[in-house]
Amino acid sequence: MPEVGVSELSRFADDFGMDTFAVAGLALRVSEEFEVALSHDDIEAVATVRDLIDAVRELAPQTS
Numbered sequence: 741m742p743e744v745g746v747s748e749l750s751r752f753a754d755d756f757g758m759d760t761f762a763v764a765g766l767a768l769r770v771s772e773e774f775e776v777a778l779s780h781d782d783i784e785a786v787a788t789v790r791d792l793i794d795a796v797r798e799l800a801p802q803t804s
Contacts (some may be wrong), residue, residue: 741783746789747789748789748790748793749788749789749790750786750788750789751787752766752786752788753785753787753788762785763783764783766792767782767786767792767795768783770792770796771796771799774796774798774800776796776799776800777799778796778799782795782799783795790795
C-alpha cells in the first residue's frame with residue numbers, strides 16, 4: 741500500500757478509499773481510546789480527520 745500523507749483536511753473516503761463501515765470502525769476505535777461515546781449521528785458526520793478530532797474533543801472531559 742502506498743504511503744499517504746495525512747492532514748486535518750484529509751477525507752477518509754476520497755483520500756484513503758475508506759467506505760462508510762471502515763470510517764465507522766475507525767471512529768469507534770478512536771472513541772474507545774479516548775473514552776468518549778460517539779453517537780450514530782456523530783459518526784455519520786465524520787468525513788475528514790478534522791471532523792473526527794472535533795467530535796472527540798466535543799465529548800472529551802474538559803481539563804484545566
